[in-house]
Amino acid sequence: MKNATSRAKPRNSFANLIGRKPVRATGLASGGLHSTVLNQIGQRIVRGDFVPGDPLPNADDWSAAHGVSRTVLREVIKVLAGKGLIESRPKTGTRVRPRSRWNFLDPDVLAWRYAAAGSGExxxxxxxxRRAIEPMAAALAAERASPEQVAELETVLAEMEDAADDSERFAEPDLVYHQSILRxxxxxxxxxxxxxxxTALVTSFRLTNDLPGGQRPSVPLHREVVHKIAARDTEGARRAMLTLIDQAEDDVRRILASRQRRQANGE
Structure with a gap:
C-alpha cells in the first residue's frame, strides 16, 4: 500500500478544470499542439459534428484547417482510433465508429462528452x-488505509476548509481528496x-463555480467521510460518501434549474 506521501495530484489548474483551456489529452507522446488538435477533433466527434459512419476530412484538409503537419495529424488519428472513436480502412478512409464502440471510460472521451454538460441526463x-464507485471506495478505505494515509487525508481536508469560500482554491484539494480515497x-x-x-468532479466545478456561499456547506459532509474512515467505520464511511454525492447532485441540479429559468425569461 502506498504511503501518505504518494499524494494524488490533479492534472490541471482550476482554469483548465472548468474548461477555460482544453483538457490535457492523454495518449500522446508530447503535449502542446498535439493535445490541442486532439481535443479539438475529439470534441467535434463526440458532440456530433460527425455522426457514426461519416468520413473524416482527408489528411491534407485537416492539416490545413489546424495548421499542423501530417505527422502530427497521423498521431492524433492513431490516438482517436485507440479510444474507439474512429477507424481507418483501405479505400474507405477514416470514419466515425458507432457510439456503442466508443470507450466512454477513457478520461478524454468522458471529458469531451461533458464539455458542454447541462442536461438532466x-x-x-x-x-x-460516482455512486457506483466512491461509496464502496470510502468503505474500503475505512478498512484498509494506513494511519499515515488517514493523516494525509485530514491535511487535505484542512486545505479544503481553508479554501471553502474560494471555488478556485477549493477545486484542487477537493480533487486530491476524492482521488486519495480511491487509492x-x-x-x-x-x-x-x-x-x-x-472528470465527473470537473464537470460539477464548471457548473457550480458560482454557487452562492461557495463550497462551505459541503465541508461538514467531507469531514464526516474522513471521520468515518479514521474510525474504521466501513458502513458509516459508505453512507457518508453517498450523502456527500447526493448533496453535490442537488447543488448541480439547482444551479441548472436556475440557469434554465433565466434563459426562459430572456435574462
Missing part, C-alpha cells in the same frame, strides 16, 4: 458513475479510476 449519468482502498483497479472521478 448528463447530470444523472455522471452522478450514477486508499489498496486496490489498484479502483485506484486507476481516479481520472474518471476527476
Amino acid at each position: 448528463d447530470v444523472r449519468s455522471l452522478f450514477e458513475l 486508499m482502498t489498496g486496490n489498484e483497479l479502483i485506484g486507476s479510476l481516479a481520472a474518471l472521478i476527476e
Whole structure:
C-alpha cells in the first residue's frame, strides 16, 4: 500500500478544470499542439459534428484547417482510433465508429462528452458513475488505509476548509481528496479510476463555480467521510460518501434549474 506521501495530484489548474483551456489529452507522446488538435477533433466527434459512419476530412484538409503537419495529424488519428472513436480502412478512409464502440471510460472521451454538460441526463449519468464507485471506495478505505494515509487525508481536508469560500482554491484539494480515497482502498483497479472521478468532479466545478456561499456547506459532509474512515467505520464511511454525492447532485441540479429559468425569461 502506498504511503501518505504518494499524494494524488490533479492534472490541471482550476482554469483548465472548468474548461477555460482544453483538457490535457492523454495518449500522446508530447503535449502542446498535439493535445490541442486532439481535443479539438475529439470534441467535434463526440458532440456530433460527425455522426457514426461519416468520413473524416482527408489528411491534407485537416492539416490545413489546424495548421499542423501530417505527422502530427497521423498521431492524433492513431490516438482517436485507440479510444474507439474512429477507424481507418483501405479505400474507405477514416470514419466515425458507432457510439456503442466508443470507450466512454477513457478520461478524454468522458471529458469531451461533458464539455458542454447541462442536461438532466448528463447530470444523472455522471452522478450514477460516482455512486457506483466512491461509496464502496470510502468503505474500503475505512478498512484498509494506513494511519499515515488517514493523516494525509485530514491535511487535505484542512486545505479544503481553508479554501471553502474560494471555488478556485477549493477545486484542487477537493480533487486530491476524492482521488486519495480511491487509492486508499489498496486496490489498484479502483485506484486507476481516479481520472474518471476527476472528470465527473470537473464537470460539477464548471457548473457550480458560482454557487452562492461557495463550497462551505459541503465541508461538514467531507469531514464526516474522513471521520468515518479514521474510525474504521466501513458502513458509516459508505453512507457518508453517498450523502456527500447526493448533496453535490442537488447543488448541480439547482444551479441548472436556475440557469434554465433565466434563459426562459430572456435574462
